Amino acid sequence: MSDETKLLLSARRPGGHDDTDPAIAEALARAKADPALSAWADEQQRTDAALALKLLSVQPPAGLRETILAGGKVSRRGLRAWFEQKVWRNFTNSEMVAAVAVALVLAVAILFSKNEPHDWQSAGALEVACIESSQRNLDHVVGNMDEIRKWLAGQTCPAPATLPPQVRGLPIFGCAKMDWHGQPMSIVCFDLGGGREVHLVTVSIENLPDAPPQGDPEYATIKGYMTASWSEGDVAMMLIGKVGQEDLEKLFTATAKTTSQIHAHILLASR
């Protein structure tokens, strides 16, 4: 076995994300012709995927997020310095009482605040928020669903099953891929008109502990977005957008309408 091939295969991330990398693709081709090397590479991938999942299960301490958000401009180092300088000694009794009361209120708020959900829908919603705020780019900019399906297949990323009836006619911006606890997910972005967007997030239901039901979608609000989630075949999907529930419901109706009719309908409903 070539050491260089092993080095390349060892640097390959779980989930096939690097399989289009020319050097790794070449190493994979060599592994295909060598059963022992192929078995070695498979074992690497299995173990790496398992170790990555174990590490991802470690959660930040409760309250860290709130502390960052509440005191984004006060670092711990700053707090340490504050305590070291013993500024508190200059406080009056009433200021000390007020400070303790604020600390208690914060502690109780943190104690009873819900932890961030770690489900695929929330992860998808965060990614959608990043796309909408331009914090990340689309991975493939193309306005054709067939092209998107082909591209996703090449990326070993799940593609949507049947599109909801009224989504089929919407203009497409493109798509993005993401990773959720080692599972690839895809996001297809549609133009809903009136400056609004909807996104279709797709993940394989294999190893998904909380797959939505097959058939009719379940509606929920996640991170400020209205979502409709359902499963079809071996994938779970979530349609998500900064819209009302009735806007999403309309996209699931079988009534044939042109894109401009849908846009007009949604615009009227939003007024």
Added chain:
Amino acid sequence: MNPDINFQLLVDRHYAALYRIGLSLSGSADAASDLVQQTFYLWAEKGHQLRDATKAKSWLFTTLYREYLATYRRNVKFPHIELDDSTGDLPVIEPAMLDEMDGTTVVAALTRVDEVFRAPLTLFYIEQLSYKEIAELLETPIGTVMSRLSRGKEQLRKLLLEGRTTTAEKVVQFPTKGAAQ
């Protein structure tokens, strides 16, 4: 689409991964929290200077790593280790054994991996960066990153196999997903 980089969105998206990386690098839950807070503090101070919003993620990870080097390794000189490219047969961890391990055990083992291997390994497993992205972030040649990943994995597996029964007793228990929910 709004070009502004929203602070809360940035925190929601990255703080957990930054915490895990800080924890794996430092081995201390307090130090990891400190590193994450300091990183976002620096973002609040300097992040607006970043013109390309898509670079926010690598900015945060680079900043956390630099803060770690500056704060927690101030008195430790970077060891110069000559690495050969040979990849010995990695010790195999049986799937059943992997199933039994929890995140705490793996983090504890990772913190005991030689530091020169730990940073690339952490970015590979936790942030799932490619070897090219790791090389860019750590400003290290690609070949060296590959070598370090391979050697780091070898060390990690040995540590997991050798110290499986004792490691958990030695380290502070970190909150895991199940415990947090």
